[in-house]
Amino acid sequence: MMNFLVFCCVVLPFVVGATLYCVQSNSLRTTLVPVTVLVMAMAAVGLGAGGPFHMEARHFLGLPLDGLFTLLDFVLLFYILVLGWNLRSRLVMGMTALQMIGLMYLKGVLAGHDPLITGFAPDGLSLIMVIIISVVGGLITIYGLGYMDIHEEHQHLRTSRQPRFFAIILCFLGAMNGLVLCNNMSWMFFFWEVTTLCSFFLISHDNTEEARKNAFRALWMNVLGGLAFVSAMLFIQKTLGTLSMEIVLQKMTALDIKSTAMLLPFAFLCLAAFTKSAQVPFESWLCGAMVAPTPVSALLHSATMVKAGTYLLLRMAPAFADTTMSTIVALFGAFTFVGTCMLAVSQSNAKKILAYSTIANLGLIITCVGINTAASMVAATMIIVYHSVSKGLLFMCVGSIEQRIGSRDIEDMRGLYNVMPRTATITAIGIFTMLLPPFGMLIGKWMAIEAIARATQAMTPILFFIALGSAFTVFFWARWAGILISSANLHEYPTSGLQRPTVLFALRTLCGVALLFSFLSPMVLKDFIGPSVAGVYARLNLRAEGFIPGAGFTGVEEYSWIYLLFIVLALGAWLAWRVTRRVPEKAHSLPYFSGLAVKQGNEIGFRGPMNVFEPARVSNYYLPQYFGEEKITRAVDVISTAFLIVLVGGLL
Amino acid sequence: MLSSIFGALGGLILAPLAGGFLSGVDRRLTARLQSRVGPPLLQPFYDVFKLFGKESKVTNAWLVFSAYVYLMSSAFSLFIFFMGGDLLLLFFVLTIGAVFQVVGAICVPSPYSQVGAQRELLLMVAYEPILILVFVGFAMCTGSFMIADVFKLDSPLLLKMPLLFLALGYALTIKLRKSPFDFSASHHGHQELVRGVQTEYSGPYLALIEIGHWLDLVLILGLCALFWHTSVIGMLILVMASLFTEILIDNITARLTWQWMVQKQSLLLGMGLALVNLLWLYVA
Structure with a gap:
């Protein structure tokens, strides 16, 4: 049974992707993609329900699986080498060639005669990741069906490139599932x-x-990460004599003193994870990735790609617990958090705001990884889950908005509620789920702050960074939410526009998931995230100091306080909403304009000289003179590079 | 459990009275400092009753929503305070209100309220980190973020965190919109911004904001009182001293521009004080 579920999550998307690419049929795609996504999601939930398991997986279709993967590794690297040749990039070619040499040495010399390793041994975290990838990633794929139709209409393509697009997306999801299960x-x-x-x-x-x-x-930065990964594997094989993650973790946590030689591979793994998770100074590839169609940005930022890096670190964290290296990782994450939050303040491009906020939240996750206690692991997992949902949702919203109004600048979204009522409402909900209690992201952040405050190492500077960064977070989210509902009319009576059914389905479902799962966050914490972390710590015989933030508030050692919070706030919001709806139309007045306010069409302004109507123009403060990209990116990059040098160089 | 809930609810009902009275004292003292007689002590209540009697006039219904959510969040965070609840939770709930006040100001296409809202956001960037750091200081002294745990300590916290108290005073000045940090909603009838972030709130909705502000005043003075929890007289002295200092500073300083605040790094001054104190707690 497990074999079948793993097959559905990992291999099936590749098979379907290849089929889509070869057949190139529209009707096949619109039926096959949702079906595949549904099967994947169900298989993922099935896997999650079963809990952690072991699967030897020696053979696949009669072929030895380990040999197959070795072959595929080399084929893939060779392909990237050719790609580097076509791109005329010595950098990519050089780094890929180094990876091939490293891998050859690893497979041929170091690990030549080792016994076979258990193929799949997911822990609780892996299973949570599989569910996120399959459900959130699946919804984004379905959204893509509607989105890409409009996208290609705008482009006036002669032949549709959608078969290729969806084939790659499905492979991407399959690869992510494989990555977290292996x-x-x-x-x-x-x-x-x-x-x-x-x-x-x-x-x-x-x-x-x-x-x-x-x-x-994106390619060269991630190939650099790949090179770091290969180096890490080489060192791990050399010092610990195995490539099984489980055994590596067991051996590392059993050590009393972790020598620098033992820690070095983990520094390389951190480097690999930082490139994948687009931490500073590698943030530019993720910011650049927004040129792609929106489903791609949504995927890269929420469920896949960047989460691969944080997954790797979170999984490997116990191996370097209680070391200076771990503290440096925490400081690095906190620095990324505050640096990118500042950068986000200076942006008016919605996708760029989202991109910087993604990097910032990944930084927060990495801070928690570096703190390296059971409590911080719970916080990190919590943020991973809720960030995926909210960020995927926000990207899809921005994509839809851009297709309608032709701009992704938040200044152009003034009064969007009147143009696209449903999408604007969903966007505002998405923003609030990122920012305010009682939603999951904020509970994650709360747990993170508590975890950091209770940890012992270098806590003060880390807290300073986190506190400063979260204030900037409020700065750039709050004004966006205000803009969306901005209007000079008392009540808007918007007519719902046309929206592709798949797009609307994906938006609504994910919005529902974001709200419902925030409400269920006590259960998510108690039944999934808590036990998953506790399980890891128990297996590795580590001292787990879990705690429940705010438990003292209700006096119950459960997470039930979140319900209380939810009920009080929901009740308050509902009452406020009722009063709001009842404000009579005669209460309408023009905004204050020194007594000169005039309304013309939908615009507010005043009559200037020669009786000419002058509309009022307003804009946010973006403070480019302080937080502009050209002002601080360089400093952020330099400081973060210094962190990386200390991290890796300190151990060499 | 139940008695503490009722106690907290009772406190919540008394809080607006105390807050209104304190802002009456504030106005009276300010007047005396400026060689005026000043309004009666109950003037803030008269003002609010009058505002409630006004016809409602708003540009955008979302403003009404924002005003109610602001009041709710102020009340709820005060409730958490009286319950002896979690300081971080209190902070986050307080943020809801601050965010919605800004959202309400931005949702109206009015230059005055928009500029006020942007400045308010800048001020939030200045005071939010300070509050978090102060709360972390509490956690370092008591071992948890629960307010109830403060009362288990034997000696006043002021001795351990004097600089954090100063930093809190800094945040207090901003949160209460006192000079030199009152540039998001000037109280003094200056021309430049009318009422900044509050320009568009009027009539009954402005009254709600005003009551929310009283609750915030009580909450912040309550936080100040926590620094000398061992004696009631000590608490009173501390609260009175903080309030008087605030009023004095309000009257003897000129308003900053936001550029000055960012450029002269006065943003970082409060945080710097807090940081030094935290490091000290860490070492001691």
């Missing part, structure tokens, strides 16, 4: 490189000059 690191490496390649293809999908440039940047 136990053998060299298999994981294969999936790791597949996600790199898929993201390269997807970012360059529109084939414009800018798309190609940004895709190339």
Whole structure:
């Protein structure tokens, strides 16, 4: 049974993707994609319900699986090498060649005669990831069906490139599922490189000059990450004599003193994860990735790709617990958090705001990883789950808005509620789920702050960064929410516009998931995230100091306080809403304009000289003179590079 | 459990009275400092009753929603305070109100309220980190973020966190919109911004905002009182001293521009004080 479920999550998307690419039929795609997504989601939930398991997986279709993966590793690297040749990039070619040499040495010399490793051994975290990837990623794929139709109408393509697009997306999802389920690191490496390649293809999908440039940047940065991954594997094989993640973790946590030689591979893994998760100074590839069609950005930012890096770190974290290296990782994450939050303040481009906020939240997750206690692990997992849902939702909203109003600038979204009522409402809900209690993201952030405050190492500077960063977060989210509902009319009576059914379905479902899962967050914490972390700590015989934030509030050692919070706030919001709806139309007045306010059409302004109507123009403060990209990106990059040098160089 | 809930609810009912009275004291003292007689002590209540009697006039219904949510969040965070609840939760609930006040101001296409809202956001960037750091200071002294745990300590917190108290005073000045940080909603009838972030709130809805503001005043003074929890007289002295200092500072300083606040790094001054104190707690 497990075999079948794993097959559905990992291999099936590849098979369907290949079929879509070969058949190139529209009707087949519109039926096959939703069916595949549904099967994947069900299989993922099935896997999750079963709990952690072991699967040897020696053979696949009669072939030895380990040999197959080795072969695929080399084929893939060779393909990237050719790609580097076509792109005329010595950098990519050089780094890929180094990876091939490293892998050859690893497979041929170091690990030549080792016993076979258990193929799949997911823990609780992996299963949570599989569910996120399959459900959130699946919904984004369905959204893509409607989105890409309109997208290609705008582009006036002669032949549709959608078969290629959906084939790659499905492979991407399959690779992500494989990545989180694998136990053998060299298999994981294969999936790791597949996600790199898929993201390269997807970012360059529109084939414009800018798309190609940004895709190339994503490629070389992630190939650098791949090189770090190979180096890590080499060192792990050398010092610990195995590539099984389970055994690596057991051996590392059993050590009393972790010598620098033991820690070095984990520093390389951190480097690999930082490239994949687009931490500073590698943030530019993720910001550049927004040239791709929206479903791609939504996928890269929420369920897949960037979460692969945080997954790897979270899984490996116990191996380097209680070391200086761990503290440096936490500081690095906190610095990324505050740096990118500042950068987000200066942006008016909605996708860029979302991109920087993604990087910031990943930084927060990495801070929790670096704190490396059971409590911080719970916080990190919590943020991963809720960030995926809310960020996927927000990206899809921005995509729809852009297709309608032709701009992704938040200044152009003034009064959007009147134009696209449902999408604007969903966007505002998405923003509030990122920002305010009692929604899941904020509970994650709350747990993170408590976890950091209770940890012992270098807590003060980390807290300072987090506190400062979260204030900037409020800055850039609050004004966007205000803009969406901005209007000079008392009540808007919007007519609902046309929206593709698949797009609307995906938006509504994910919005529902975001709200429902926030409400269920006590259950999610108690039944999934808590036990998953506790399970890992129990298996590794680590001291787990769990705690329940705010438990003292209700006096109950449960998470029931969240319900209380939810009920009080929901009741308040509902009452406020009732009063709001009842404000009579005669209460309407024009905004204050020193007594000169005049309304013309839908615009407010005043009569200037010669009786000419002067509309009032308002704009947000973006403070480019303080937080502009050209002002601080360089400083952020330099400081973060210094962190990386300390992290890796300190151990060499 | 039940008695503490009723106690907290009772406190919540008394809080607007205390807050209104304190802002009456504020106006009276300010007047004396400016060689005026000043309004009666109950003037803030008269003002609010009058506002409630006004016809409602709004540009956008979302403004009404924002006003109610602001009041609700102020009341709820005060409730958490009286319950001896979690400081971080209190902070986050307080943020809801601050965010919605800004959302309400931005949702009207009026230059005055929009500029006020942007400035308010800048001020939030200045005071929010300070509040978090102060709460972390509490957690370092008591071992948890629960307010109830403060009362289990034997010696006043002021001795351990004097700089954090100063930093809190800094945040207090901003949150209460006192000079030199009152540039998001000037109280003094200056021309530049009319009433900034509050320009568009009027009549009964402005009254709601005003009551919410009283509740915030009580909450913040309550936080100040926590620094000397061992004696009631100590609490009173601390609260009175903080309030008087605020009023004095309000009257002897000129309003900053937001550029000055960012450029001269006065943003970082309060946080710097808090940081130094936290490091000290860490070492001690």
